[in-house]
Amino acid sequence: MSRIGNSPILIPEGVNVQISPDEIIVSGKLGTLNQSYDCVSVEKKENEIIVSREKDNNEHKSKHGLYRSLFANMVKGVSEGFTVDLELVGVGYRASNSGQKLEIALGFSHNIVLELPSEIQVQTINEKGANPIIKLSSHDKQLVGMVAAKIRSFRKPEPYKGKGVKYVGEQIRRKAGKSA
16 A cells, blocks of 8 residues: 555645646646656545555556655645755866856866756855855756756765765765775
8 A cells, every 4th residue: 555645635825737637737836847647546626636546456556656746746846846956065166157057167177068958947156165056946856856966977976085066965975095
């Protein structure tokens, strides 16, 4: 029995939900998202969405909780939005943005220029004496997570000094250096 799949999704004020037999469309003040689905049935009762599975086989059980989580993220995204903060740890690591272009200096022979999708708002914070921070925000949780993972993949944090691109608040597992 899926505990996540059985809990209803509350719809806040200002969020409109349209349900068709194979797709759900959620729109709110921050944007519109749509998701196709199968193996589950979705119904709207007053101000909540109920997701139930059609059969009890493994495929339907696994998709029950998945689709409920995706729908809940859609509702939260169009009403509140999602934000991911990345921190650049290292000497000479810098970030700047102009519109949707993000330029990052990570110690390579060249700067990395990344063109971001129009759904993502980017902000770079460069304060003296602190590590540069990149703030990514969007109404689409999957998209903002993919872009953050792409930026992190350019220079993952290494375990000896902790240098690299890391999520704010992420704990890096450190190793001891060579013993002489």
